[in-house]
Amino acid sequence: MQFTSEQRLDDGILEREFTLGEIPGTLWTPESAAPAPLILMAHNNGLPKADPRLVARARHSAARGYAVATIDAAGCGDRPRSAAAEQARAELRRAMQAGEPLDEIFESLVGPLVEQAAPEWRATLDALLSLPEIGGPVGYSGWTALGIRLAVAEPRIAAAGFFAGGYVPHAQREEARQVTVPLLFLLQWDDEGNPRQRALDLFDAFGTKEKTLHANLGGHTGTPWFEVEDGGRFYDRHLK
Amino acid sequence: MQFTSEQRLDDGILEREFTLGEIPGTLWTPESAAPAPLILMAHNNGLPKADPRLVARARHSAARGYAVATIDAAGCGDRPRSAAAEQARAELRRAMQAGEPLDEIFESLVGPLVEQAAPEWRATLDALLSLPEIGGPVGYSGWTALGIRLAVAEPRIAAAGFFAGGYVPHAQREEARQVTVPLLFLLQWDDEGNPRQRALDLFDAFGTKEKTLHANLGGHTGTPWFEVEDGGRFYDRHLK
Numbered sequence: 001m002q003f004t005s006e007q008r009l010d011d012g013i014l015e016r017e018f019t020l021g022e023i024p025g026t027l028w029t030p031e032s033a034a035p036a037p038l039i040l041m042a043h044n045n046g047l048p049k050a051d052p053r054l055v056a057r058a059r060h061s062a063a064r065g066y067a068v069a070t071i072d073a074a075g076c077g078d079r080p081r082s083a084a085a086e087q088a089r090a091e092l093r094r095a096m097q098a099g100e101p102l103d104e105i106f107e108s109l110v111g112p113l114v115e116q117a118a119p120e121w122r123a124t125l126d127a128l129l130s131l132p133e134i135g136g137p138v139g140y141s142g143w144t145a146l147g148i149r150l151a152v153a154e155p156r157i158a159a160a161g162f163f164a165g166g167y168v169p170h171a172q173r174e175e176a177r178q179v180t181v182p183l184l185f186l187l188q189w190d191d192e193g194n195p196r197q198r199a200l201d202l203f204d205a206f207g208t209k210e211k212t213l214h215a216n217l218g219g220h221t222g223t224p225w226f227e228v229e230d231g232g233r234f235y236d237r238h239l240k
Numbered sequence: 241m242q243f244t245s246e247q248r249l250d251d252g253i254l255e256r257e258f259t260l261g262e263i264p265g266t267l268w269t270p271e272s273a274a275p276a277p278l279i280l281m282a283h284n285n286g287l288p289k290a291d292p293r294l295v296a297r298a299r300h301s302a303a304r305g306y307a308v309a310t311i312d313a314a315g316c317g318d319r320p321r322s323a324a325a326e327q328a329r330a331e332l333r334r335a336m337q338a339g340e341p342l343d344e345i346f347e348s349l350v351g352p353l354v355e356q357a358a359p360e361w362r363a364t365l366d367a368l369l370s371l372p373e374i375g376g377p378v379g380y381s382g383w384t385a386l387g388i389r390l391a392v393a394e395p396r397i398a399a400a401g402f403f404a405g406g407y408v409p410h411a412q413r414e415e416a417r418q419v420t421v422p423l424l425f426l427l428q429w430d431d432e433g434n435p436r437q438r439a440l441d442l443f444d445a446f447g448t449k450e451k452t453l454h455a456n457l458g459g460h461t462g463t464p465w466f467e468v469e470d471g472g473r474f475y476d477r478h479l480k
Contacts (some may be wrong), residue, residue: 147356189444189453200440203455204429212464214427214453215443226477230470237466 001127013062025071035135036067037239042142046076067134073117089159106167118149147170151179160240164199165191176205181212184234191220241367253302265311268302275375276307277479282382288317307374313357345406358389388412391419399478404439405431405460415443422472423451431460
């Protein structure tokens with residue numbers, strides 16, 4: 001893991017860009033003497049890690065005392081896109097305009113992205129936990145499909161907050177029953193591209209006994225800011 | 241409004257029993273120089289106002305700086321039950337054992353209870369707001385069916401937290417569209433006697449633009465304590 005730049009923010013948070021092989025990432029760490037618990041903040045493939053909303057959330061969590069890390073995994077954010085993914089995206093646009101069913105196309109796009117992203121996130125977790133300023137436990141935040149994959153494959157993840165707005169491949173819908181960590185599931189009630197009933201079915205399917213659903217009125221990007229604070233308290237209960 | 245007893249609790253909260261005509265109530269007020277905002281904490285008809293879980297929640301809200309009031313409305317708690325309500329309850333037990341549909345019986349039991357309770361709560365609100373130690377604004381907490389009635393009829397209510405576990409009469413399901421105050425709707429995902437889909441439909445129906453659903457795994461009485469704290473923050477956002 002190579003740090004390529006750093007800046008100290010007003011509230012003492014250290015924000016560093018890093019690379020791990022081909023993987024570009026950002027790490028926020030709080031001003032703290034003791035090793036901090038860690039939150040992996042994973043975003044859906046369409047957003048780059050420098051998206052202002054993601055950065056604002058990361059800084060909020062760092063101000064609560066967490067190390068927060070995010071990467072652009074293979075095919076995500078600003079990383080090069082595979083020919084297959086580009087073809088799936090073009091097909092998706094065409095099918096949307098034609099009003100055709102999208103599930104098969106989403107499956108061919110998102111399924112491989114999750115499969116490729118998971119090992120990169122696990123390698124990043126290894127590298128992060130080797131830093132003296134990061135202790136544990138480890139929480140996960142964001143992209144549901146990847147989070148299910150990681151929560152099942154990665155025993156170091158102790159709690160997870162998922163955002164329901166995004167296609168969840170069939171394999172991860174099946175794996176949801178194996179998720180046993182405490183869970184906060186965040187749903188936008190009128191998310192345009194994500195059927196509500198499918199999200200409720202997924203919440204029902206999660207295997208964990210300690211799961212909470214928060215749903216708010218509004219579309220995909222309308223999540224109110226107080227949910228960021230509620231998320232912070234969720235991590236405080238499980239990671240501190 | 242006659243105060244009939246009082247005790248000062250360890251954290252400075254004053255807990256007073258009162259009567260308003262035939263209505264017995266309890267009022268908790270915080271140690272505070274300024275008039276406090278008020279939360280009306282209404283419970284489903286089956287519980288008396290002295291139920292330990294209700295009292296714990298009231299004391300928690302008072303410790304946050306709220307005046308909290310509850311009453312046993314007509315036919316509720318320890319108040320005498322009408323012959324019609326007693327007959328409906330007997331019929332309910334019989335139908336439950338026989339596995340018969342319950343909606344009509346619930347309608348005949350809960351509908352009149354809401355109609356009778358609402359004016360008593362409004363009279364209590366008048367009396368409470370005349371006390372110098374209580375200012376406003378006013379929040380509502382608890383019994384959904386009564387809360388819908390009050391939120392529609394009573395412009396002084398500025399925010400409401402509803403617990404989804406309880407039969408909501410047809411009239412209140414219709415009125416839900418007229419509820420426009422900020423709303424926190426609390427659902428137990430596996431509430432034995434309260435169909436989940438009906439609660440989700442009700443959440444969908446509320447007319448307010450600022451509504452949040454919190455759902456937790458577990459049965460009717462399994463609400464985790466952190467929801468009391470989340471509720472406190474909801475009131476803080478809207479009443480302080």
